Amino acid sequence: MKRMTRAQWIGAALFLSVFISHAGCDNDGAAPPAREGTYSVTVTNLTANQPLSPLGVVIHLAGYTGWEIGSSASSGLEILAEGGDAATFLAEASGNADVLSTGSGSGIIGPGASGNVSLTTRQSPNLRLTCATMLVNTNDAFTGIEGLSIGDLAIGESKTIYAHPYDAGTEENTETALTIPGPAAGGEGYNAQRQDRDFVSAHSGVVTNDDGLATSALYESHRFLAPVAKIVVTRTQ
Amino acid sequence: MKRKGIPGVFVLAIFFSTLASPLPAAQLSVEVTNLTHGIYFTPLLITAHDNATHLFQGGATGTSTLRLMAECGDISGLVGDLGGEDADTVANPAGGLLAPGMKTVASIDTTSTGNTHLSLVGMLLPTNDGFVGADSLEIPEIPSTYVFYLNGYDAGTEANSELLDTSGCTPGMPGMPAAPGGDAGTGGTGVASTDSNPSVHIHRGNLGDTDTSGGISDVDSRIHRWLNPVAKVVITVQ
Numbered sequence: 001m002k003r004m005t006r007a008q009w010i011g012a013a014l015f016l017s018v019f020i021s022h023a024g025c026d027n028d029g030a031a032p033p034a035r036e037g038t039y040s041v042t043v044t045n046l047t048a049n050q051p052l053s054p055l056g057v058v059i060h061l062a063g064y065t066g067w068e069i070g071s072s073a074s075s076g077l078e079i080l081a082e083g084g085d086a087a088t089f090l091a092e093a094s095g096n097a098d099v100l101s102t103g104s105g106s107g108i109i110g111p112g113a114s115g116n117v118s119l120t121t122r123q124s125p126n127l128r129l130t131c132a133t134m135l136v137n138t139n140d141a142f143t144g145i146e147g148l149s150i151g152d153l154a155i156g157e158s159k160t161i162y163a164h165p166y167d168a169g170t171e172e173n174t175e176t177a178l179t180i181p182g183p184a185a186g187g188e189g190y191n192a193q194r195q196d197r198d199f200v201s202a203h204s205g206v207v208t209n210d211d212g213l214a215t216s217a218l219y220e221s222h223r224f225l226a227p228v229a230k231i232v233v234t235r236t237q
Numbered sequence: 238m239k240r241k242g243i244p245g246v247f248v249l250a251i252f253f254s255t256l257a258s259p260l261p262a263a264q265l266s267v268e269v270t271n272l273t274h275g276i277y278f279t280p281l282l283i284t285a286h287d288n289a290t291h292l293f294q295g296g297a298t299g300t301s302t303l304r305l306m307a308e309c310g311d312i313s314g315l316v317g318d319l320g321g322e323d324a325d326t327v328a329n330p331a332g333g334l335l336a337p338g339m340k341t342v343a344s345i346d347t348t349s350t351g352n353t354h355l356s357l358v359g360m361l362l363p364t365n366d367g368f369v370g371a372d373s374l375e376i377p378e379i380p381s382t383y384v385f386y387l388n389g390y391d392a393g394t395e396a397n398s399e400l401l402d403t404s405g406c407t408p409g410m411p412g413m414p415a416a417p418g419g420d421a422g423t424g425g426t427g428v429a430s431t432d433s434n435p436s437v438h439i440h441r442g443n444l445g446d447t448d449t450s451g452g453i454s455d456v457d458s459r460i461h462r463w464l465n466p467v468a469k470v471v472i473t474v475q
Contacts, residue, residue: 069272165464173459201337201338203274226466
């Protein structure tokens with residue numbers, strides 16, 4: 001086989017460089033790659049009689065965790081799970097460098113109803129979504145999703161999660177009228193005291209007055225089984 | 238050209254048949270989290286096995302060794318059924334009880350056995366014969382992380398009296414052998430005296446009450462109930 005001359009090498013290199021830059025031109029002529037994504041979160045309340053508090057939504061990277069089974073709830077999650085107010089939960093998230101966007105729902109989501117929050121954020125393959133909402137006829141039950149990968153969603157694609165009820169572990173499940181903030185009782189919401197086991201777990205359900213807990217302000221319709229909500233995350237742009 | 242092309246196709250065919258053949262089994266870690274608010278898991282048994290083995294099956298009568306596990310938290314009989322502890326049978330990874338909210342990890346290596354399925358059991362305390370169970374999950378082959386949620390089962394071997402009896406445990410003896418959280422009562426009159434379904438089934442949960450010195454049950458309805466799932470299992474295939 002003949003060896004290439006120096007001139008031939010240079011010619012080949014030039015040809016390649018022209019080819020590469022031409023490919024670059026082609027790319028520039030096409031639509032620019034998407035740098036932002038818009039994600040719509042729709043929560044449908046599947047319970048019989050547990051209104052859900054206004055939704056708190058966080059879009060983030062791996063360095064943020066909304067809650068973890070077996071670990072103590074943050075103050076923001078405690079306030080959300082005991083009183084239905086997502087503001088502190090979202091403020092805590094905003095203070096984390098790995099959180100890209102936060103948003104809250106506009107109102108209570110009644111049984112059978114749906115609520116929606118839409119957030120636009122810079123696009124990354126590592127995007128995750130966390131959201132939380134209180135079951136308001138309880139002491140400190142909440143539902144939501146924690147760290148769902150959404151960076152792989154193309155525009156128009158969605159993921160559906162049937163969400164479990166969780167117990168924030170920050171308030172004893174006494175079910176008394178003084179401690180249930182929802183319409184079943186109108187009692188106190190958030191209380192800074194940590195009275196229960198102080199770790200997040202799956203919720204064991206409510207006992208209710210009808211099932212023998214004489215001091216409970218709840219009745220049989222307030223009971224729930226898992227799942228308690230259907231959550232659909234759709235990338236709309 | 239044609240004569241040259243045929244061996245090329247032949248080589249490709251060999252290549253694809255190699256891809257299609259089952260991959261050798263793998264090393265995996267199995268992380269188990271107790272999701273419940275107030276129920277303890279007794280020492281867990283986690284084992285990889287072939288597709289014909291079952292520690293239990295819903296709708297089938299539990300074996301005597303399953304009964305020993307579900308009523309007394311003793312997995313030694315089931316470990317014996319499996320031929321003892323080895324690379325793909327792990328007993329008691331948590332070194333005792335797995336408390337609510339806690340997690341433990343077991344390492345399973347199926348390289349020498351080629352086992353393809355995974356099962357897990359451990360008693361739920363306080364219950365009469367409740368257990369957390371995974372019946373023959375197919376072990377994924379592609380290296381990645383997989384999440385499974387497990388339910389609470391009733392072995393169907395003992396009536397759910399919900400009465401605590403800490404005087405020792407043998408299968409067939411009525412009563413819950415322990416309430417590790419120390420949050421149960423005494424003096425209950427008993428919830429169920431017989432159970433109508435003698436086969437393994439989804440546990441209906443504890444009833445409980447709030448009377449620590451009487452009432453129908455010795456367990457607390459605010460603490461010792463649960464909803465499914467009771468455990469989260471994360472399998473990482475390496």
